Amino acid sequence: MTINSYYKFQRTTGKSRFDCIESTADYLHFEQFLKNAIGYNTGGLSLHLGVRPASWNSRGHKADQAITKNKNISTLFLPDIKKPNLFYGDAKGTSDALIMVLSIDTIEVYIAKGLKNIQSDVCYEFSSGGLDSEIEALKARLRIFDLPAIG
Numbered sequence: 609m610t611i612n613s614y615y616k617f618q619r620t621t622g623k624s625r626f627d628c629i630e631s632t633a634d635y636l637h638f639e640q641f642l643k644n645a646i647g648y649n650t651g652g653l654s655l656h657l658g659v660r661p662a663s664w665n666s667r668g669h670k671a672d673q674a675i676t677k678n679k680n681i682s683t684l685f686l687p688d689i690k691k692p693n694l695f696y697g698d699a700k701g702t703s704d705a706l707i708m709v710l711s712i713d714t715i716e717v718y719i720a721k722g723l724k725n726i727q728s729d730v731c732y733e734f735s736s737g738g739l740d741s742e743i744e745a746l747k748a749r750l751r752i753f754d755l756p757a758i759g
């Protein structure tokens with residue numbers, strides 16, 4: 609199986625914050641690093657989507673967005689300008705590839721454990737529909753999370 613885990617985040621408080629509303633709840637890296645200790649949605653998971661600072665550019669990589677939570681979680685690369693909502697990256701500190709589908713109000717994250725070195729290939733396979741049956745199986749075991757009211 610190429611895709612192992614799935615997380616869906618919805619824009620909540622502020623322009624860059626997204627809170628988890630659905631997931632397979634089985635990716636320990638996210639379960640540890642994205643947990644909210646205080647404030648809105650305590651105990652839930654959240655992340656921020658933002659512009660990637662130029663100071664993070666290394667080895668000629670030209671990514672311009674990142675997902676963060678007090679530190680960089682993943683840098684986002686756009687592999688095909690004809691698909692401006694599909695990105696790939698890796699989970700910092702792991703060997704895992706991330707495929708991300710962005711919209712104005714949601715971020716979907718698909719995790720491919722151990723496939724960091726072929727993350728662009730995984731993204732291509734994802735975009736061509738080659739992983740659709742795996743994605744369908746993952747979404748059949750989702751957990752839904754109710755977010756608290758904002759205010």
